[in-house]
Amino acid sequence: MSHPRGPLAQLRRGHEELVLELLRKHGPLSRGELGKLCQLSRTTLYDILAGLVSTGAVVTATQQDAPRGRGRPAETLTLNPDAGQAIGIDFARRAVHVAAVNLAHEVVGSASAPHPADLSWEERVDLADRLVGSLTDGGLRLGALSAIGVGVVGPVGWPEPEDDPAGLGPDEPAHPVQVLLSSRFGVPVLMDNNTRLAALGEAIWGAAAGGLDVLYLRLSHGVGGGLVVGGSLHRGAYGLSGEFGHITVDPDGAPCDCGGTGCLETVASIRAVLDAYRAAGGRAGDVPELAKATRAGDETALTLLEGVGATVGGVLAAVCNAIGPSVIVVGGELAETGAALIEPIERALRAQVMPVSRHRLSLRRATLGEAAGALGGIALVLHESPLLSRYPAGPDLASGLIDETERATRPTRQERQS
Structure with missing residues (x-):
C-alpha cells in the first residue's frame, strides 16, 4: 500500500478511510445512509464509492445482510472481507511471529515459530512465508489491503521531512528484509522497531x-x-x-x-x-x-x-x-x-x-503475547488508529523497488547539502 503524497490524493484517501470506517462500525449501509453519516457531497461520495467498488474493497450486501423494510429495499453496500489482507510480521531475535487481518479488520489469525539466533534473513523470510501460508491456507489474497508491516530488532529510522525536502529518502540501502519481502510478495513493506510496534499493539488491542x-x-x-x-x-x-x-x-x-x-x-x-x-x-x-x-x-x-x-x-x-x-x-x-x-x-x-x-x-x-509486534505492524500498515495521527508513515517499498542504477545516480545527502 503506497501512501499518497499530494494533498488531493491524501484528501481522497481520507474520504475513503471515512467511508470504510463507517461500514466497519455500522455494517451494510445504503448510499443515502452513508451520505448522512459522512457529510460528504453526493458527487464526492459516489465517486469514492465507485473507486472502492472497482477495487473490490466494497461490495453489494447479500440479501441476508441487507436491512429489511417495506417495498423494494435500497441497495446496500458492505465491506468485502475477501478483498485483501494486511500482514504483520515481527522478526524477533530468535523467532518469527505473524498475524493477518482482512479488510473488515477481523483478525484472520496469528502464528509463531522459533529459530536459531544466527538464521539468515533469507531463511527468516522463508519461515515467515510459511507461517503466513498457514494462516490463509496458502490462499493469501493481497488486494485492497496489499501491504506488509514489519518489526525488527534495533533502531529503525529515516530522514524527517524537514531534513529531506526533496523526498529522496535515506542514502542508506533498504533493510534486507524489506527487499526480500517486497520481492517475495510484490507489495509495499513498512518497517519499524518491533518493541515499539508491540507497544502499539497493546495500546490498540491489548492491556492498555x-x-x-x-x-x-x-x-x-x-x-x-x-x-x-x-x-x-x-x-x-x-x-x-x-x-x-x-x-x-x-x-x-x-x-x-x-x-x-x-x-x-x-x-x-x-x-x-x-x-x-x-x-x-x-x-x-x-x-x-x-x-x-x-x-x-x-x-x-x-x-x-x-x-x-x-x-x-x-x-x-x-x-x-x-x-x-x-x-x-x-x-x-x-x-x-x-x-x-x-x-x-x-x-x-x-x-x-x-x-x-x-x-x-x-x-x-x-x-497479546507473541502476536503483539505483528499486530502493531498491521496497525502501522492501516495507519488509521488515532495513536498514529502524528506518526510518520515511513518509507515503503512498492513492487517496483528502487534499482541500483537509480540509487547510484541519486545525490547523496552530503551532495544535497553542499
Whole structure:
C-alpha cells in the first residue's frame, strides 16, 4: 500500500478511510445512509464509492445482510472481507511471529515459530512465508489491503521531512528484509522497531487499550519498549524512542551489546537472568523452567527475580516521573514468571514514583503475547488508529523497488547539502 503524497490524493484517501470506517462500525449501509453519516457531497461520495467498488474493497450486501423494510429495499453496500489482507510480521531475535487481518479488520489469525539466533534473513523470510501460508491456507489474497508491516530488532529510522525536502529518502540501502519481502510478495513493506510496534499493539488491542499515556516494556532476549504520549505513539528523533534496555543501572556492571556498561539489558534480559540463576546454583534451561522453579518456591529463583524486579521498577519509576503515564504494561517472556517478578516491580514503583501520581498509576501484564509486534505492524500498515495521527508513515517499498542504477545516480545527502 503506497501512501499518497499530494494533498488531493491524501484528501481522497481520507474520504475513503471515512467511508470504510463507517461500514466497519455500522455494517451494510445504503448510499443515502452513508451520505448522512459522512457529510460528504453526493458527487464526492459516489465517486469514492465507485473507486472502492472497482477495487473490490466494497461490495453489494447479500440479501441476508441487507436491512429489511417495506417495498423494494435500497441497495446496500458492505465491506468485502475477501478483498485483501494486511500482514504483520515481527522478526524477533530468535523467532518469527505473524498475524493477518482482512479488510473488515477481523483478525484472520496469528502464528509463531522459533529459530536459531544466527538464521539468515533469507531463511527468516522463508519461515515467515510459511507461517503466513498457514494462516490463509496458502490462499493469501493481497488486494485492497496489499501491504506488509514489519518489526525488527534495533533502531529503525529515516530522514524527517524537514531534513529531506526533496523526498529522496535515506542514502542508506533498504533493510534486507524489506527487499526480500517486497520481492517475495510484490507489495509495499513498512518497517519499524518491533518493541515499539508491540507497544502499539497493546495500546490498540491489548492491556492498555484506550490509554492516552502508556509506557510499555518488553523483557525478552532484548529489553526495549515504547511510549504512547498524549494519545500518539512516540517515535522520537531518528526512530530512537523506547530504548529502555540501554538505561544504565550499574556503572560497574557487565558490558552491553550497545557499547555501554551496566545497561538494564545486562540485568533483565532472558540471557542475563538465566545466567545469573545458573551462577547461583539454579538449573533452569529456559524461562518456563525458571517460572516453574518460582512456583515451586525455589528461594534462589525468587531472590534473583526480586532483585531484577526492583531494578526494572526503578527504571520504570524514573521514566514515569519524567513523562507521567497512566498505564505501564510489562510483556515479554520474562513476564511469564508472574508475581515473582511483577510484585517487586510494583513495590519499586510505589516507593519511587512521586507520591502525587503513584496512586493513579496502573501496572498491567501484557495480554497479546507473541502476536503483539505483528499486530502493531498491521496497525502501522492501516495507519488509521488515532495513536498514529502524528506518526510518520515511513518509507515503503512498492513492487517496483528502487534499482541500483537509480540509487547510484541519486545525490547523496552530503551532495544535497553542499
